[in-house]
Structures are given as C-alpha cells and as structure tokens.
Amino acid sequence: MEGTKLTSCLILLACFAAFIPTLNAQEIELEDASYWRERALIAYNRTLGAYKPYPHLVTSHTNEQVRRMLENTTNDTRRVLRGNKYKGPCMATNPIDNCWRCNPEWADNRFRLADCGIGFGKPAxxxxxxxxxxxxxxxxxxxxxxxxxxxxxxxIQKGPLWIIFGRDMTIRLNQELIMESDKTIDGRGAKVHIAYGAGITIQFVNNVIIHDIRVHDIVKGSGGMIRNSVDHFGFRTESDGDGISIFGSTNVWIDHVSMSKCSDGLIDAIEGSTAITISNSHFTDHNDVMLLGASNHQVKDKHMQVTIAFNHFGKRLIQRMPRVRYGFVHVVNNDYTHWNMYAIGGSQAPTIICQGNRFIAPRSDRIKEITKREYAEESEWKSWNWRSEGDLMMNGAYFVESGDPATVENFERDFNLVKAAKGIEAPLITKFAGALNCLPGSPC
Structure with missing residues (x-):
C-alpha cells in the first residue's frame, strides 16, 4: 500500500514538473504576443507617417539626380565604361556612387554614405x-x-550604431538575425558573407541601411528563443529562409548587396513596410527574387512605396523582379538580362512605374513578356497603372501596359517633373552593381 502511494506521489510530482515548463511557455507566449502587438502598432504609425501622398515627386527627384550625373559624364567615358570589364580609375556611374565611392578617404568618413540615398528610402x-x-x-x-x-x-544594441567588420568573414547565422532601429551594416573594407544559415530580419523597426555584403545560400531557421533587443527576447517560430525580410518596417535602404540561392525570397517587404530603396545590387541564381506584399488581405500594404534602382538582375533568375501586391513601386534604370518566367508581376492593383530599364528577353518565344498579372482577369487588371517609359526592350521583350496612359505624363506636366534616363543607359548606370571590393585609403 505504501509502495502504491509512493508511486502515485512520484507520478503526481512528475506530472507537475512537466506542467511547469508548459505554464512558463504559455506565459512567455502571451508576453511575446503583447510585446509584438505593441511594436506592430508603433510600426504602423510610422508607416502612415512615412507615406508620400504624391509619390511621383519622389520618382522625379530620383530621375533628376540621374540626369545630372549623366550630363557630367562625357561620351568618351561612357564608351570606355560600356565594355564588359573595366580596370581603370574609379568612375561612378550613378548619383549614389557619385556621392561617395571615388573618395579615397571614404573609410575616414563612413557616415557620408547616409547622405547618398535616393528614392523612397532616402530618409534612411x-x-x-x-x-x-x-x-x-x-x-x-x-x-x-x-x-x-x-x-x-x-x-540588438540601443540607439544609432554603425556596424563594420574587422576582417573578411563568413557568418553562418544559427537563427534569423533580428535587428533594432537606427542601424547600419556596412561591409566596406572586408568581404562579408552572410551564408549557409538563416537570414536577416528587419521587423517593426525604423531607419536601417544594409550595404556592401554578400547574402547567399540562406536556409530556414528552426526557431526558438532569440534576443531581438537588449531588453527583450522571446520565442520565434521557424524562419522562412529569406535573405533579407523587411516586416512592418520603414526607412530601409539596401545598397551594393550581392544575393543568390536563398530557400525562400532574396528580399521580401511585407506587412505595411514602406519608404524602401533597393539599389546597386546584383541578383543571381534564384527563383522568387523579390516579393513586395505577401497577402491579399494585408491592405496596409497600400501604403507601401518602394524604389528599385540601378540593380542588375542577372543569371539564372526565374521570376518576381519584383512581384507586387498593392502599393507604389518605381522601377528605374535597372538592367534585366535574365528571366525564365517573367520579370515584373503583381496582383491587387499595384501601381508600377518602369522607367529607363533595359530588358533582354530569353530565347524562348513563350517568355518574351516582361509583365505578369496574377489572379485577375483582364477586365480587372486593365485599370491597374503599370506604365513603361523609356525602357529598352531587346530580343523580342515586350511590356503590357495598363491603366491611365497619362499617369506619368500628367504628373510631369503638373509638377514639371524630370523624365528618367533612357534604357540604353542602364548597362552603364548599373556597371558596378553588387558588393564592392573596397580598401581603406583607396577609392572603391
């Protein structure tokens, strides 16, 4: 009898011991939910504050900067730079690079980069x-x-921080890297690879620059307890395997990044993210390249505004360069040399203004079209504003426009806006896209 009682007590104790972690896990989950709800509310208020009611004014400012840059570049210089390889002295080919890249003292004034942004992410x-x-x-x-x-x-540190690297390194992240606001990841002066592990998550934060790093071979993180700030850590579910995930964040600038081979997307911007510029980057070897808006039900993405400028969409890419739901996206002076399904797609009535890009279609006659509307009949998508202006379309490439033909022209007339540089200039403008090889004391 006493043995039976002892056994019963031991069973009870074991059950209670097993129940304690469950209670702790539930408490942590509830605390996390409350914490992230508060962060989400603050982030959405920032989204509303960052939204530009006249986005064409931002596109015009970007175009004007490119025009000025090209006007100061001689025809002889253009001819030299258009070759496949260039080994001469530093020459900047777009206004971002012209702002800092050929200054040999760049390492003594890294903050200068922060003054060089363009487009919707310029405030970052x-x-x-x-x-x-x-x-x-x-x-x-x-x-x-x-x-x-x-x-x-x-x-995870509080306040503004400019993060650099003491040497070349490959960082394999065991779990997603969750950032705080007011951070720059600056890989200049070292060859920095984020690879063979989880990716970078920019969630419910503001004011982030990611510059001159290589992100590739990203896999899903299993999840678990992860610290996202000095004051908080909590349980995270499995990460998607995106290279860079922008989630409910504002004022984000990604520049001179080389990306390939991620389990999910290379770059995703979702959940009301806005005021974003993706520039001077090189994308290769991937299926779903760039997703802007992940859910038809997430109407806060109507405030999403993104500039995609001076990038090279290169070898062995399939689709989504980008794929857009809702929002306003300016795709300007990029070089599209490869796709295997389509280049630019979308649903849920996004506005997509393509200006001065070069599109080289694949050999197959089945995939010459640059654009793809998804989950909508023509009677619906014909009202979406997708415009092409000054794009160079080669090898049979064609862009199916829709919406108001005067979408761009009316703004140019009413606000005296500047047209984009023509698509023939895109290979020059994107000449140095991707991660750079910068050495202190020398131009990049």
Missing part, C-alpha cells in the same frame, strides 16, 4: 551619428546572450 540614415561597432567574431552560438564582437550582439 541608419546609424549615422552613433558609435562605430567593429564585428571581430563571425560566430553565432548564443541566441539569447550573444557574444560581444558578433554581429548578433551589435544589431
């Missing part, structure tokens, strides 16, 4: 004015108490 200044944090350790072992000197320790 990242960690300008804050301390410089040098990443010296490529390891990523403790998700809750990250080791000082690692990138995970850097991105």
């Amino acid at each position: 200044i990242g960690g300008k004015g804050g301390p410089i944090y040098v990443v010296t350790d490529p390891s990523d072992e403790d998700m809750v108490n990250p080791k000082p000197g690692t990138i995970r320790h850097a991105v």
Whole structure:
C-alpha cells in the first residue's frame, strides 16, 4: 500500500514538473504576443507617417539626380565604361556612387554614405551619428546572450550604431538575425558573407541601411528563443529562409548587396513596410527574387512605396523582379538580362512605374513578356497603372501596359517633373552593381 502511494506521489510530482515548463511557455507566449502587438502598432504609425501622398515627386527627384550625373559624364567615358570589364580609375556611374565611392578617404568618413540615398528610402540614415561597432567574431552560438564582437550582439544594441567588420568573414547565422532601429551594416573594407544559415530580419523597426555584403545560400531557421533587443527576447517560430525580410518596417535602404540561392525570397517587404530603396545590387541564381506584399488581405500594404534602382538582375533568375501586391513601386534604370518566367508581376492593383530599364528577353518565344498579372482577369487588371517609359526592350521583350496612359505624363506636366534616363543607359548606370571590393585609403 505504501509502495502504491509512493508511486502515485512520484507520478503526481512528475506530472507537475512537466506542467511547469508548459505554464512558463504559455506565459512567455502571451508576453511575446503583447510585446509584438505593441511594436506592430508603433510600426504602423510610422508607416502612415512615412507615406508620400504624391509619390511621383519622389520618382522625379530620383530621375533628376540621374540626369545630372549623366550630363557630367562625357561620351568618351561612357564608351570606355560600356565594355564588359573595366580596370581603370574609379568612375561612378550613378548619383549614389557619385556621392561617395571615388573618395579615397571614404573609410575616414563612413557616415557620408547616409547622405547618398535616393528614392523612397532616402530618409534612411541608419546609424549615422552613433558609435562605430567593429564585428571581430563571425560566430553565432548564443541566441539569447550573444557574444560581444558578433554581429548578433551589435544589431540588438540601443540607439544609432554603425556596424563594420574587422576582417573578411563568413557568418553562418544559427537563427534569423533580428535587428533594432537606427542601424547600419556596412561591409566596406572586408568581404562579408552572410551564408549557409538563416537570414536577416528587419521587423517593426525604423531607419536601417544594409550595404556592401554578400547574402547567399540562406536556409530556414528552426526557431526558438532569440534576443531581438537588449531588453527583450522571446520565442520565434521557424524562419522562412529569406535573405533579407523587411516586416512592418520603414526607412530601409539596401545598397551594393550581392544575393543568390536563398530557400525562400532574396528580399521580401511585407506587412505595411514602406519608404524602401533597393539599389546597386546584383541578383543571381534564384527563383522568387523579390516579393513586395505577401497577402491579399494585408491592405496596409497600400501604403507601401518602394524604389528599385540601378540593380542588375542577372543569371539564372526565374521570376518576381519584383512581384507586387498593392502599393507604389518605381522601377528605374535597372538592367534585366535574365528571366525564365517573367520579370515584373503583381496582383491587387499595384501601381508600377518602369522607367529607363533595359530588358533582354530569353530565347524562348513563350517568355518574351516582361509583365505578369496574377489572379485577375483582364477586365480587372486593365485599370491597374503599370506604365513603361523609356525602357529598352531587346530580343523580342515586350511590356503590357495598363491603366491611365497619362499617369506619368500628367504628373510631369503638373509638377514639371524630370523624365528618367533612357534604357540604353542602364548597362552603364548599373556597371558596378553588387558588393564592392573596397580598401581603406583607396577609392572603391
């Protein structure tokens, strides 16, 4: 009898012991839900504040900067730069690069980069004015108490921070890297690879710059306890395997990044993210390249405004360059040399203004069309404003326009706007797209 009682007590104790972690997990889950709801509300208020009611004024400002740059570039210089390889002195071919890249003292004034943005993400200044944090350790072992000197320790710090790297390194993230606001990840001066692990998550934050890094071979993170700030950590579910995920965030600028081979998308911007510029980057070897708006039910993406400028969409890409739901997207002076389904797609009535791009169609006659409307009949999509102006279409490429033919022209007339550089200039403008090889004391 006593043995039976003892056994019963032991069973009860074991059940209670097993129940305690369940209670703790539930408490953590409830606390996390409340924490992220509050973050989401703050983030959405920033989305509303960042929204531009006259987006064509932003597109015109971008076009004007390119025009001025090209006017100061001689025809002889253009002929030299249009070759496949260039090994001469530093020459900037677009206004972002002209702002900083050929200055040999760039390493002594890294903050200068923050003044060089264009488009909807121009307000992003990242960690300008804050301390410089040098990443010296490529390891990523403790998700809750990250080791000082690692990138995970850097991105969770409070206040503005400009993050650089002490040497060449490959960082394999064990779980998604969750950033705080007011951060710059600046890979200049080192060859930095984020690879063979999880990707970068920019969630419910503001004011981020990611510059001159290589992101590739990204896989899903299993989830678990992860710290996202000095003051908070919590449970995260499995990450998608995106290279860079922008989730409910504002004022984000991604520049001179090389990306390929991620489990999901290379770059996603969803959940009311806005005021974004993606520029000077090189994309290869991927299916779903860029997703802007992930859900038909997420109407807050109507406030999404994105500039895609001076990028090279290169070898072995399939689709989504970008694929857009809702929102307003300016696709300007990019070079599209490969796609295997389509280049630019969308649903849910986005506005897509394509100006001065070069599109080289694949050999197959079945995939010459640049555009693809998804989940909509022509009677619906014919009212969507998708316009092509000054694009160079080669090898049979064609762009199916829709919406008001005077969409761009009316703004140009009413606000005296500047037209984009022609598509024939796109190979020159994107000449140095992708991660750079910068050495302190020399131009990039």
